[in-house]
Amino acid sequence: MNGNTSNKTGLVISAHSADFVWRSGGAIALHVARGYKMHVVCLSYGERGESAKLWRQAGMTEEKVKAVREQEARAAAEALGASIEFLNLGDYPLPSNSDIIFRLADIYRELQPSFVLSHSLHDPYNYDHPRAAHLAQEARIIAQAEGHNPGQQIIGAPPFYCFEPHQPEQCNWKPDVFLDITEVWDKKYAAIQCMQGQEHLWEYYTRVALQRGVQAKRNIGITSAKNIVYAEGYQSIFPRVTEDLA
Template structure:
């Protein structure tokens, strides 16, 4: 399997989550020749679009604005984006959504999956998404689950950094150097105009993680992203 045939999957509860938290990884893997598939379960229209509500926008208009923002950001990062329009606050997974994700994983077997933290006392939509992703990964491995596609292997699952990591029991296992693609991540962030207040916040996060990455590698890294892995690394050597 060549790099051009490989894919990674990012499952985002809301339409902007993948940009703030995994935009660097998306751009990096796109540049390495991977197909990057972003699955947005909702547009974040109710709980993450306060600026638009204050402007007097209606629900349907807000959904379309958030869709357009995410599509533009995904294009900058090099990702394909798919919307499931499940609604948010609360985001309530259904059997139909579960099956759609299983079929997605089987049709496009990911090398690894990126999604939310397991705990987030500030946003219940995030851990609900993660629980769903882990369940769907298991189902996609089951030979008896009905599908026209074959079973998947054992893709790694990495959790991207939540907004308040200390309150979410987030453990940093991976620091990813995104220095070479950060300007594109910043451009993608600036597409999310409904949440302009987060542009500088996540720029500062990337700078801090870059400093930490440099200290842990002995190199000079300007920007980074942090991830927590769910399943253990398996290999013939300890890296």
């Protein structure tokens, strides 16, 4: 653990109730292990567009789908050590309006996150994902504004990282950060297994983690003694401010 992290918080804004698991479960578990409080905000349950397996069951309703999705996501968050909340905004399409942005801005101000994780800014396969990212970014800006709800504590400038989309080449997503999650892979995979409604993605995201692990190992040098097996990729939005380039 580097320094005192007991009062630090990380915020994850997920369009649907499973996205945070596939794309940032390792980062969540890793930072929890280092003393951070990690909080996940699920904008929707993904009840319409992300729950095909559930809808194939006889007698299924939207409320039943939401209940199952919430149960799965809560179990996954518990496996990762994170707190979680559900805004239940609906998906396909995910709505966007000032009330939602202000609600997210309130969450920013309450949590004062040290960093934020959300979706890529482009995704031609799923418009809910970039919409979530834009909501998260706009709320971040408003939470910094002195004139929004004067008297409240504003936030600083938490780094904003876009986690990996399902088809990165089509989403103009290029990772510039590789996070070694080898030590917490068992926790991430336990969370992945909670998502019974999307079992077809378990193997896919295991392969993604292994591939990013190879790339992470390569970027620290093949002679490094560090044995990276699993990693997650992130694309940063804002420049990194540092005192040296080592």
